[in-house]
Amino acid sequence: MPVFPFTAIVAQDELKLALQLVAIDPSLGGVLVLGDRGTGKSTAVRALATMLPSMNATRGCPYNCDPGSAPGGCADGCPRQAGGDTVVDRVPVPVVDLPLGATEDRVVGALDLEAALSRGERVFSPGLLARANRGFLYIDEVNLLPDHLVDLLLDVAASGENVVEREGVSIRHPARFVLIGSGNPEEGELRPQLLDRFGLALEITTPKEIPVRVEVVKRRMAFDRDPAAFLAEHAASEAAATRRLVDARVRVRELAVPDRVIERAATLCASLGTDGLRGELTLIRAARAAASLDGSSETNERHLVKVAALALRHRLRREPLDEVGSTVRVDKALEEVFAA
Numbered sequence: 001m002p003v004f005p006f007t008a009i010v011a012q013d014e015l016k017l018a019l020q021l022v023a024i025d026p027s028l029g030g031v032l033v034l035g036d037r038g039t040g041k042s043t044a045v046r047a048l049a050t051m052l053p054s055m056n057a058t059r060g061c062p063y064n065c066d067p068g069s070a071p072g073g074c075a076d077g078c079p080r081q082a083g084g085d086t087v088v089d090r091v092p093v094p095v096v097d098l099p100l101g102a103t104e105d106r107v108v109g110a111l112d113l114e115a116a117l118s119r120g121e122r123v124f125s126p127g128l129l130a131r132a133n134r135g136f137l138y139i140d141e142v143n144l145l146p147d148h149l150v151d152l153l154l155d156v157a158a159s160g161e162n163v164v165e166r167e168g169v170s171i172r173h174p175a176r177f178v179l180i181g182s183g184n185p186e187e188g189e190l191r192p193q194l195l196d197r198f199g200l201a202l203e204i205t206t207p208k209e210i211p212v213r214v215e216v217v218k219r220r221m222a223f224d225r226d227p228a229a230f231l232a233e234h235a236a237s238e239a240a241a242t243r244r245l246v247d248a249r250v251r252v253r254e255l256a257v258p259d260r261v262i263e264r265a266a267t268l269c270a271s272l273g274t275d276g277l278r279g280e281l282t283l284i285r286a287a288r289a290a291a292s293l294d295g296s297s298e299t300n301e302r303h304l305v306k307v308a309a310l311a312l313r314h315r316l317r318r319e320p321l322d323e324v325g326s327t328v329r330v331d332k333a334l335e336e337v338f339a340a
Contacts, residue, residue: 002227006047007237010216011207012040017290018200018310019048022178024248024289028282029157029199030179032142032190032314036206041182045138049095051242055134059087062126063173064094064133075173094135096128096177100144107149108162111169124171129162132177142181143190150194153179157197199282200307201314203327244293252292257284257299264301264337268308271333274315283311301338308334 009016018031033041058065061078067088080086098107109127128137139145145153156162162175181198183190195201207213223230231238262284269279284299286307291299313326 002223002231003046003050004043004220004223005231005234005238006044006051007241008219008223008230008234009040009044009047010219011212012044012204014202014310015041015044015204016048017307018202019044019180020245020248020293021200021286021289021307021310023048023052023245024252024292025285026176026178028285028289029197030181032195032198032201033180033182033204034143034185034201035182035204037184039204039206041204042138042140045136045180046095049093049136051238051245052093053242053246054090054092056088057091057134059089063130064091064135065174066134075171094131094133096132096135096137098128098137098139100141102128102149104149104152108152108164109171110164110166124164124169126173127162129156129175129177130173133173133175135177137177137179139179139181141183141187142194143183143185143188145194147191150191154193154197195314196278198314200286200310202310244295247295248289248292252289255288255292255299256297257288261287261299261301261304264304268304268333268337269312271337272312272316272329274312275317279312279315283308286311305334305338 006016015033018033022028022031035041055064056067058067058074058078058080061074061080063074063078065074065078065080067080067086074080105127107127108129109125111124156175157179160174160176161172163172164170179198181190181194185203207216219230262280265280265283265287269277269283272279274280283304287303288299290303290307294303296303309327309330312330316326316329
């Protein structure tokens with residue numbers, strides 16, 4: 001099924017930047033997108049995954065096992081665990097939806113009842129977390145997710161591993177994914193424990209400018225009318241964006257982060273009163289990813305400013321009598337820190 005191209009998405013620049021940053025450095029911890037329905041949240045996620053180059057995977061492995069990793073890093077059910085030669089396939093980066101009404105068994109996996117009843121065998125049936133390994137796990141209406149699934153996702157996101165011990169089944173398998181959550185804040189608050197796990201956060205709204213709204217509608221109608229022609233029209237820009245992302249992923253780990261940038265990040269977080277040091281780490285990693293995306297030789301203050309709101313706005317303490325938005329508070333702190 002054709003996917004709307006990433007480079008053809010209109011207006012949502014902050015959303016597109018955030019998604020590219022976590023694709024460059026998955027250790028950032030995912031993206032939380034709050035805002036109106038119908039603003040292109042799920043479209044952007046699927047478009048980014050389609051734009052990324054396909055990855056190597058062991059044929060027949062239900063966990064998207066990386067053939068280049070040690071065999072012990074996978075789980076029962078992977079052909080490599082049985083020994084011998086394995087076949088490598090090129091597969092697209094997975095994007096897995098976690099439905100709001102999903103059961104715990106569907107998320108983590110469970111005993112295969114058909115195999116148990118018909119053959120008397122205890123066979124593990126992998127869940128959504130297995131399918132999402134090395135890809136994206138997308139949760140719409142994440143603020144309405146049941147508490148027990150929130151706790152489960154926190155454990156898996158922290159460890160990168162899914163452990164299932166139930167009904168006589170004991171198995172662990174890799175579950176490293178980029179968590180993308182979206183929701184409408186008017187329908188319920190997000191638990192602080194889960195909110196803090198998202199590396200980047202943003203709020204998007206329906207565009208107010210008439211020319212922008214018209215362009216969005218025109219592009220969507222053109223895509224629906226003739227997807228092949230629309231994709232061909234944007235093929236060059238998609239290819240260029242893919243090369244840029246691939247290069248950025250290669251460079252990001254070696255990119256220098258000068259002490260002055262780290263000091264600026266720490267000063268900004270202290271000024272805003274963020275709890276713990278996760279804010280500094282995420283801010284610096286996001287700035288480094290932004291520098292890599294720009295093709296810069298090192299991370300500088302400009303990159304810090306570019307990603308500060310994304311990395312910090314959801315980490316600020318709420319003051320009951322403060323009516324100023326979190327983005328405004330971050331912008332004000334940036335002015336004070338960088339004016340010093």
